Amino acid sequence: MKAVIEIRTSPHLHSGRSVDSIMRNVVYTLLPICCYSVWLFGVSALLLIATTTSACMLVEHLSCRMSGKESSLNDFSVIITGILLGLTLPPGLPLWMAAVGAFIAVAPGKMIFGGLGFNVFNPALVGRAFLQAAFPVAMTRYTHVLAPHRFTQFIPSTLAAPFLKPLDTITGATPLMLQKFDHITTDTWTLFLGERAGSSGETCAILILLCGLYLIARKMMDWRIPAAMLLGALLTGAAYHLSNPARCPGPFFILFSGGLMLGAMFMATDPVASPVTPRGMWIYGLLMGLITVLIRFAGGLPEGVMYSILLGNALSPLIDKVTQPRAYGERKLKVVTT
């Protein structure tokens, strides 16, 4: 028998789950969505996603170096941020803008708070929100899907040089724009399959749904948040539709249009920026669904997923605080009678 005895504290077993394996699986799950995006929008989308991902990784690596810490690239979380940022941008966005967005997402969006686990907002959405504010024109230029030469030619705006007026692109409006500004409702089936204009990875609702369900089945994502967000949007959308059927399309249009599915499945579920209590998750999700639809129908913008999630992120510490679970055997507050 060896002289050495290991002394550790209980529990002496572990489930074997690990942050890096969860994050790695999320990355794998995002790949089919990336592939479909490249199928729809061609090499521009490929280059866009590659740019955001590599820029995010570079920024995280450098900021770790600057703060004297070990590089945190191997936890895979920044790769998710990079891919998600790419998927939420218009496919023809100039690459230099995408790189700026990646810098904003990771440097002030994540690393300044202390890196993984400490960010207040979903980093990818911080980057996107910055781009939306800084480059409103480029961020609302959407390209037609399935352009004939998409695999051999870039969308002209992709390679625009910094701070120069991008070349004109043939633009297609997203279903939400068509609905809001031209009152044309795209049919649900098209939305479902994703052959429509939009951000590079948000278009195919069914694919995103399946990828999300895979992560839920592997218990790597919490089902309550996407369920609550979709339910919130569905209910609010249904209320609008019933009050004004001519003006507001049905709840299925709400669910499958814009970035709702991508947002609900992959953005709102960022565990770091969402509540941990069971009731808190429902409130958070329902609230985001509600705000998304309110922005779409009552606000000035065609789409509200990004702002609703950022707002939900901001509120999640507060939601957590007011939804602490009732502990087993917790004594009821005694009423002091004087």
Place this chain on the structure above:
Amino acid sequence: MSLMQMFTGKRLDRGLHVPDHKEATQHLPIRRLPFAPTLVVPLLQHTGAPAIPIVREGQEVVRGEPIAKAGGFVSVPMHAPATGRVTRMTLAPGPRGDLIPAIYIDPYQSASQEILYGAYQDIEQMTPEQIVAAVQETGVVGLGGAAFPTHVKLRPPEGKPVDTVVVNGCECEPYLTTDHRVMLEQAAEVLHGARIAMRALRAGRAVVGVEDNKPDALKALREALGGARDIAIESVAAKYPQGAEKMLVKVLLNREIPSGGLPADVGLAVFNVATLAQVGELLPLRRGLIERVVTIAGPGVRKPGNYLIALGTPLRWALERAEIDPDASSIILGGPMMGSAAASLELPITKGVTGILVLAKGASNGHSRIYPCIHCAACVDVCPMHLNPSHLGLLARKDRYEEMETDYHLADCFECGCCSYVCPSHIPLVQHFRVAKQMNRERKARA
């Protein structure tokens, strides 16, 4: 009770399914281990005051003879685990790496080791007070691991009558199968012990809870019960940590023991099956507790099993009989979820030792990289006490120990280990909470 429970039967709402590894030992009958050359009987094997020795160095003792008397009401006597000679009365290694006073006995290898002490007593003729005193004389303490003197639980506080005795046959810790074997082999004693407890407490009924992964134990108990109506035997869906008394009373009877309270606060007294089996066996004969069943298991032993071991047997002796892997280095007393690592192989087996596990290297989370908390809420979803381990962990990181207790129910954590088990960031949450509780105790002591 939730709607879900009505359809799925009795089950714990939180907690988790841990691979139970019970298949290695659950079918093995209890076997007696030979006496070690020296037995070490610590005077404090239970919660409460240490026992007071009543033997001298050099004295010859007979198996079952009292060698120490109870040091107060919350204390129990000790009995000689073997016929032999008291060689030393000195300090022995304790489970926490400390030293505790103990009686060393060298068994006579040629003695018959027959138990001569004791006399028949008729439980039916005894008052509850006499039963409590008699149970104290047996030296029986909670054999499920807590080692709390059993007779103390048989005398509930004034004004808190106990209506139901709860018998805990869950044994939810992985690897351990002692309770399982005791229920199979001593079903009648378990029920007899339960009836003695009912009599002492003037309780009208008893409920036995057994996890459904032990169908043979359920069957044995039901057969032993026959047509009697005073005891109910309930199957509960297996889930860790259902064997914790707070969990079991919630599952079986839907009663919640208030925070900081006792089962008596909700009219209950909870006993482990092995404890009651010993009460049922020893009390009618006025004998003392001198041995117990211990599961020796884990990947590091070649002959796992359930062994009836004389109290005071050193771990090394027991593990060598079970053919421990010479390279083994991680030895756990109790189950793998709540047990503690043995600091020395010279430790004696005491009344509270349910199992000895020899785990493989790296079985624990100790070697993995610790990531920051990603707020994934896995711990919140498994905490059986409905606490928020995620937030407690973050507060512990900032040394905000007082807030953990006042605002987040730290004191209710019973360290079941579910949160640490599931944490993908490998944060040693339970250890953080132990430290926090200790810091709070020290702060209060200073105040």
